[in-house]
Structure formats: C-alpha cells, structure tokens
Amino acid sequence: MMNNLGGKSFILRLEMTNEQMKFAEIAAAVSKSGGDMVAIDVISTSPSFSIRDITVTTDSNSKMDTIIQRVEQLDGVKLLHVSDRTFLLHLGGKIETKPKTPITNRDDLSRVYTPDVARVCMAIHEQPDKAYNLTIKRNTIAVITDSSAVLGLGTIHPNAAMPVMEGKAMLFKQLANVDAFPISLNTRDTEEIIETIIRISPAFGGINLEDIASPRCFEIEERLRKELDIPVFHDDQHGTAVVLYAALLNALRTIGKSIKDVKVVVCGIGAAGVACSKILLAGGVKELIGVDRAGALHREESYDNPIWQWYAEHTNPNAVKGSLSEVIKGADVFIGLSAGGILKREDVQSMAKQPIVFAMANPEPEIKPELIEDIAAVVATGRSDYPNQINNVLCFPGMFRAALDCRAKEINEPMKLAAAEAIASVISDAELSPSYIIPSVFNDQVVPMIRRRVIEAAIQTGMARKIPKDIHHVYNFP
Numbered sequence: 001m002m003n004n005l006g007g008k009s010f011i012l013r014l015e016m017t018n019e020q021m022k023f024a025e026i027a028a029a030v031s032k033s034g035g036d037m038v039a040i041d042v043i044s045t046s047p048s049f050s051i052r053d054i055t056v057t058t059d060s061n062s063k064m065d066t067i068i069q070r071v072e073q074l075d076g077v078k079l080l081h082v083s084d085r086t087f088l089l090h091l092g093g094k095i096e097t098k099p100k101t102p103i104t105n106r107d108d109l110s111r112v113y114t115p116d117v118a119r120v121c122m123a124i125h126e127q128p129d130k131a132y133n134l135t136i137k138r139n140t141i142a143v144i145t146d147s148s149a150v151l152g153l154g155t156i157h158p159n160a161a162m163p164v165m166e167g168k169a170m171l172f173k174q175l176a177n178v179d180a181f182p183i184s185l186n187t188r189d190t191e192e193i194i195e196t197i198i199r200i201s202p203a204f205g206g207i208n209l210e211d212i213a214s215p216r217c218f219e220i221e222e223r224l225r226k227e228l229d230i231p232v233f234h235d236d237q238h239g240t241a242v243v244l245y246a247a248l249l250n251a252l253r254t255i256g257k258s259i260k261d262v263k264v265v266v267c268g269i270g271a272a273g274v275a276c277s278k279i280l281l282a283g284g285v286k287e288l289i290g291v292d293r294a295g296a297l298h299r300e301e302s303y304d305n306p307i308w309q310w311y312a313e314h315t316n317p318n319a320v321k322g323s324l325s326e327v328i329k330g331a332d333v334f335i336g337l338s339a340g341g342i343l344k345r346e347d348v349q350s351m352a353k354q355p356i357v358f359a360m361a362n363p364e365p366e367i368k369p370e371l372i373e374d375i376a377a378v379v380a381t382g383r384s385d386y387p388n389q390i391n392n393v394l395c396f397p398g399m400f401r402a403a404l405d406c407r408a409k410e411i412n413e414p415m416k417l418a419a420a421e422a423i424a425s426v427i428s429d430a431e432l433s434p435s436y437i438i439p440s441v442f443n444d445q446v447v448p449m450i451r452r453r454v455i456e457a458a459i460q461t462g463m464a465r466k467i468p469k470d471i472h473h474v475y476n477f478p
C-alpha cells in the first residue's frame, strides 16, 4: 500500500538469469520512472541465475509503484521482494534498555537484586530525594502521548504513535545523553491522562508531553505543572516555539527587518500555533494574525475554545477578518502549523517584499519550498530533507539536559527564551544566509549552548535545585 509522505529509499530483491543480466536496463527503467539506483548487492549466485538487492531512491513515494512495475516487466528479471528501508529501520522497534553493569555471579545478583537492593530501597524510603542519586530518575524522562495529534496525522491508534515517541527517545539519547521512555497512553480523556502521568511520575526526572491535541494539551500541561515537582514540557508547544523564535530572529537578520515592525500570519492555532504566537508576542511582534480552518481569529467573534478566545483578544489589533488568502496580503512572515499543501504560490506573491515563509506542518509542509524559492526571501520547513529545518528536535534534547542537570523544578519562560537565543547564536554573522538560518540537528554546539544558557536562566529565576559544577565554577554563582 503506497502512502504519500515524501521521498524514500527502498530495496528490490531481484532474481536475474545470468545470460540476461542487464543492469543498464534496470538502471534505465529506474531512472525513467524518476528514481536512482544507488547500490547493488549480491545475495547469492548459481550457474544459471543470481539474486541481488538493488537499492533505489526516489524524491516522492508516488514514483515507487511505477519503478517497481517497470522493473517487473523486464525480461529475465523476477521481483522476489520489496523492502522499504524505513520499515527495516523500525523492525523490532528503535530502542532497547541495557544494564549498565553485567551481572556475572551470585554476589552481583544479590547486590543489584534481592537481598541487598532492599537496603537501597529503604535509604530512598527514608529520604525520597535520594531517588535522584540511586535510581534512573536523575537522567530519565518520559515521552508521553495520547496519540491525538501525531505529527500532522491527527488522531491515530495508540500503537501507531509509538514510532514517533521511540524516535524522540532516540534523539534524546543520541543528542543529549538523556534516557527517555516512549509511552503511548490508551486514553484520550483529560482526567485519565493527568492521573496516569501523576501515578507513573516517580520513575522520571521530567515529563515531555508529545503530540497531544489542542485544546486539551493546555489544561493537561498546566495541571501537571501544578501537581508535579519535576519539569513538564509540552514539546509541540514550547520546543516548537523556541526553535521558531530562534529561526525568525535569524531570518529577520538576513533581510534587515525588525521583529517589532513585521506583520506575521500564523496558520493553525493549535498546540504549536498558540505557543509560537505567545513567544512572538513576548519577543515584540505587534501585528500578529492567527488563522484556523474558519479564517482569521478576531476580537469581534466569541469562541467556545477558551484559548482561541484568549488569542482573539491578544492578537489581530485591527480585527481583520477573512480567509488565509485574504489576511496574508502584505504580511512579512507566514508561519504554518496546520496541514500540508494549504498555502498557494499566489498567497506568497501577495505578501510584502522579501517574504519569510516557515511551512512547518509535518510530514507535508503547507507549501513545498520548490514552488516559492524564486519569490520568497527565506523558506523553512519542519523536515530534514530541505534546508532550514525548524523542528523542535533542536530544542528538546538540550532543554531536558539542562533541566535534569540543574534539577529544575519547572521549565519557565526565561529558560525558553534563553534556549532560543542559544540556538540562534550558534550561527555567526559570517555564516548566516537565507538558506542557513538555523543550525543543523547534527551541529554539536547546539546542545551544550542550550544547556549552559538554560541552566543560567534557571539559576537566575530560582528554578534550579542544584548547580552543576561546571556552571558554578565558570559563573561563580552563590
């Protein structure tokens, strides 16, 4: 079954008769259908035929079927199997847990497990905070979803949300050495979600809420922040807002506009759209218009959704009404956090000179960059296969590294702004350009810069319960 989630790479296992072996024809069939043959591996050979794996890449999934059909039609070639490399990477899940020390004899066994472990349990029982020293709590967070807003896929089965949560857990570990447990809840009831998270919280040093739809995500996060003494961070709201703000600061630097003067249209007033709008208001944007499915939110309308009511009262100073195409006219910046393909080239043509377009919906952006690269000054998406990836992955590993290291009670607004400024500052003036406004996820300065700036902000705002040695030493904090 084909989907349409962007470019991909796949492997065709082919049985080829030796006298009719024709790589040139296979390469031509692949190329004519819009693919590239990037590798050939021999699996087995016999006097009359051989079995080979041909790795093919395409720039869109829709071309995959055509390539397969063309290759199947070649004489002397039998298609045995098609493996999608993305699926292969997911076989058996993407992460595992491992003991830190081996258990090789009875003595080890009695220390890590019963009877000696009981002494450790009782030490923590007498002083529960010792969990930070004697359990995984010190370095472990939970990545928790209710599967109601997974990427831009909407509500999907709880099992189906796991690949994204596992992916986030991988990124936490690889980028910031934070251990993360992926958890997909089998409920979408606000009270049950809150109660479940409170009940499982003792194991964790932080909670990363992920892909929980608005408006329930706002209440869930607010209530958990009050109830728990560990940081609770809704990644789609705050991680996205931090990275968006960093990218916008740098994009404006490239075209010489000031954040205080630009007209910004945010499309999709959900979890990410609300948080991004809040950070923009805090950063000084005055003319901000939010658009959702029914058009611009404005103060002359009343909304059942309390966050939309708040939004309408705090944005759109001229109470502009209308569809996205109407309100985007003359805007300097478009920020899409809604759904794929909803922005038209004509909409971008109607924006102010040197428009900035951040089409951040995943997996399909609001508009494909190639459709507007000749008319937009700066274009960014949420994806890793285009330049300028604005994705919360630039924030959450460093943010939780910092929060765990200083044992933060909460992640507050100054800590988020500090993270945004840290990300923006990774790119020097000499490096900055319209196609390089935001560092890559593989830039190894990102996590340490965020960590340092966020810990400083946590200390200065009374959120840190511990001052890591390196920070204490460098800044001479009391």
Ligand SMILES: NC(=O)C1=CN([C@@H]2O[C@H](COP(=O)(O)OP(=O)(O)OC[C@H]3O[C@@H](n4cnc5c(N)ncnc54)[C@H](O)[C@@H]3O)[C@@H](O)[C@H]2O)C=CC1
Pocket (backbone or CB within 6 Å): 149, 150, 151, 152, 153, 211, 212, 213, 214, 236, 237, 240, 267, 268, 269, 270, 271, 272, 273, 291, 292, 293, 294, 336, 337, 338, 339, 342, 360, 361, 362, 363, 381, 382, 383, 390, 391, 392, 393
């Ligand atoms: N690049 C990044 O780092 C991130 C990207 N996203 C993407 O942003 C999108 C929204 O995510 P969330 O805010 O978590 O979801 P959400 O479900 O909380 O909000 C989505 C909002 O978009 C609106 N919307 C949907 N179709 C629309 C349309 N055609 N026109 C106008 N508004 C429309 C919905 O009514 C809703 O208010 C998703 O595609 C998600 O993948 C979200 C978080 C991070």
Ligand SMILES: CC(=O)C(=O)O
Pocket (backbone or CB within 6 Å): 149, 150, 151, 152, 211, 235, 236, 362, 382, 391, 392, 393
């Ligand atoms: C990137 C991300 O968290 C999302 O698209 O939901």
Ligand SMILES: [Mg+2]
Pocket (backbone or CB within 6 Å): 151, 210, 211, 235, 236
């Ligand atoms: Mg998400």
